[in-house]
Amino acid sequence: MSAIRKRINSTGRKRIPRDRISVTRLPVKPDEPLRAVATVRLRDRQELGAYLVQLLEPLGPxxxxxxxxxxxxxxxxxxxxxxxxxxxxxxxxxSYRYVLSTDYRHYYRHLVRSPWQLVRDHGDNAKFLLLPPQDQPYPLRRHGEILEQLGGRQSALRSQPLIAEANRLYASRLTGRPRKGVSDNGRGSVRRLALVLRQIDLTFDVERMGMDN
Known part of the structure; x- marks a missing residue:
């Protein structure tokens, strides 16, 4: 993994030749579904997550x-x-954006794994966590402020009732994208929700809670 980190930091403007990326240590053989990634074009992180859920489903989460x-x-x-x-x-x-970290503080920040996990767990309700309020260049590179605020609480990210309710509160009904201003510091913002969840975590199992609790 240290060699990969060095490669990442030294690429400059050069493109990484895909035919030199080894597949020998993957849990599938080279002629299995992962070869399909060679031709796919993805518009955003929600599409990336949905694509990976379908592609990797036979292997088991x-x-x-x-x-x-x-x-x-x-x-x-x-x-x-x-x-x-x-x-x-x-x-x-x-480096934890590209090399999956074993540190729980950085685990959810991986740019490829997080979309897969969120779409697998929450489907369309994950869109507000994965998309910016409006289109931006190179959308796959952007982690997202809302995910950053909630990601530190893994129990919250795994809770389907909580994410469904957060989606109702913070996402546009038309686009599924986060509403303008929800990642600010004001009353009713995602930051405030994260603070409340931190307090609730001390007493309740957020992952098992329903929204009627």
């Missing part, structure tokens, strides 16, 4: 969830859209 080789390989394979070679060169983010 338990086996895949913590597979660092798989998620790091996929991040390298899609490195151009998640870390694009701009006019001034690439500007890689923290």
């Amino acid at each position: 338990v086996k895949l969830s913590a597979d660092r080789s798989l998620w790091t390989w996929l991040a390298l394979y899609w490195f151009d859209p998640i870390c694009p070679p701009l006019a001034g060169g690439r500007k890689p983010d923290k």
